[in-house]
Amino acid sequence: MNTLIKDVLAVLPDGSTKKTNIAIENDKISAVGDVPADFTADNIIDGKNKLAVPGFVNTHTHVSMTLLRSYADDMKLMDWLENKIWPIEAKMKKDDIYWGAMLGIAEMIKTGTTTFADMYGDMEKVAEAVEETGIRAILSRGMIGVAPNGQDALQENCTLFEEYNNAADGRITVMFGPHAPYTCPPKFLKQVMEKAQKYNAEIHIHLAETKGEVDDCIKQYGMTPMALMEDVGIFDLGVLAAHCVHLTDEDIAIMKKHNVRVAHNPGSNLKLASGIAPVGKLLEAGVCVGLGTDGTSSNNNLDMLEEINLAALIHKVQRLDPLMVPAAEALKMGTAYGAKAVGLSDIGELKSGMKADITLVNMQGTQWTPCYDAVSLLVYSANASMVDTVLVNGKILLEKGKLTTIDEEKVIFEVNKSAKKLTGRALLNE
Incomplete structure (x- = not known):
């Protein structure tokens, strides 16, 4: 047509x-x-x-976390994860994941996003939602190596790749999704690398999100998360690194050396008080920086235009420089740079052949x-x-x-049903 x-x-x-x-x-x-x-x-x-x-490129999401929007706010990251988010996620069934993904995709399309990079469980249900709705996605099965289901999750990521990579008229790309160094020790990361190499797939991982994470890594391994990942060898596969808030100059040099691409999540980092990523230094070093929203329980929306606005504002204050991240650069972070960050070369610009x-x-x-x-x-x-x-x-x-491809009323009905079942809470907008 x-x-x-x-x-x-x-x-x-x-x-x-x-x-x-x-x-x-x-x-x-x-x-x-x-x-x-x-x-x-x-x-x-x-x-x-x-x-x-x-179309905006959302480089880091946990899209089915729309089910937990406003469920747990104004908390410290690990308290929020360990005592609120992870216990509810353990109760989620495949249908919950599907309807949460449908809600998130509807929100993204309505706010101008055409591509998103997602990491979560039961990703085949997210893939189904992507196929049905027409959006573009880079999907990773989130893996926590220290969890009892770590090996199962790794196999699920392999199956996801076999069944969905390049599916939906080429709209789906599959990466491997080890959660973070503090949940995926080097031994497990080596196993992930072995599988990713088999499929010629890249890695989507959280890195250096909080100061506590970095301090603990140095205490345990004697090096920063970036240095540890270089030592493990994971950067050789191609990496989309989410957050990258607490970085040394040496870390940035490592990232430049290995072409590590950053998913910068300004809204989530501000809300969780994780800090402000040194985006000015990253851009000056030639590191690719795209933008992401993170999940809706830590943002609390999937609005990429809001992230573009934040990226254009907070780094001016961080550097006390009104020339830092001008409007055109912020827009590129949400489009062309985001496309490069997720490993796609045929989106992100309005020109012939794209x-x-x-x-x-x-x-x-x-x-x-x-x-x-x-x-x-x-x-x-x-x-x-x-x-x-x-x-x-x-x-x-x-x-x-x-x-045009989503029954919004039905999606909202099904999500509310799932949310009440998972949390046992009454919903104030019904």
């Missing part, structure tokens, strides 16, 4: 904007600007008063007036409720703010 987005203001790969047309042939962008005379559109989207950006993963934002209204710089307004003034249309692989998943 051919689609023409007509008379839209598009954000080009160099960060500039241009009033133009975007031609889509099947799942790819065939032209931005001069559309060939012989191009015939089966569908025309009116782009007037809309800003076209590459996959047609596109988000259109409504530019009408008070917060867009006057409009001297559309990228600046998107990052500093707009909000995700202004997302109008979302395409993935050239297929419309959101049209004029309405989901």
Whole structure:
């Protein structure tokens, strides 16, 4: 199917904007600007008063944790995990995972996200949700090596790869997901590496999220988590590292050396008081930094535009430098850099040959007036409720703010049913 987005203001790969047309042939962008005379559109989207950006790339989620949104807030990380989150997660069944994923995917599509990198359990149910909804995903089976089911989880990640890597018209990529060094000791990580090498797969892992984690690692192993991972050899496989908050200059040099890509989660890091990642130093060193939301029980949403806004603000304060992470750079962190972070080279920019993963934002209204710089307004003034249309692989998943592949009412009903069963709590919005 051919689609023409007509008379839209598009954000080009160099960060500039241009009033133009975007031609889509099947799942790819065939032209931005001069559309060939012989191009015939089966569908025309009116782009007037809309800003076209590459679909947002959420580089780190636990999407089914939508089931625990607002269940446990304002707590320290390990207290939150050990006493609230992990006990409820142990009760989750496959249907719970599926409906939690459906809710998260619905939220992401409605807020302009076209790709997400997820780590959780029962990932085949998340894969089913991805297949059905049309979104793009990088999926990892979360593994806690010290848990009784550590070996089972590793085998489940292998099965996930065999059954779903490159599935759903190529929209699914599978990585391996050891949780973190403090839950996955070197011996277990070596086993993960062996399996990942067998499948030529990459690694998605939490690293250096809290100061306590780093201090404990140094106490136990005599080195930081980054140095430990280099010593174990895991960086040789290609790594998407979530958080990376507490880093030394030596850590950053290790990351640059091994092309470690970062999933920066500003909202979650602020809410859990984990700290502010040294993004300025990482970018200056040439380390790829994408953006993620983390799970909705530690954020509490999946709104990538909010993360883009935070990334453009908090690092200015951290460095006392108003030039740090300008608007265009923050937007790239949520799009092009995010695509690179999750290992995809055919999304993240609006240009010929790329996959047609596109988000259109409504530019009408008070917060867009006057409009001297559309990228600046998107990052500093707009909000995700202004997302109008979302395409993935050239297929419309959101049209004029309405989901086209998801029954939102049914998803909310099923999630509320699961939430009450898991927590035993009454829900205040029913």
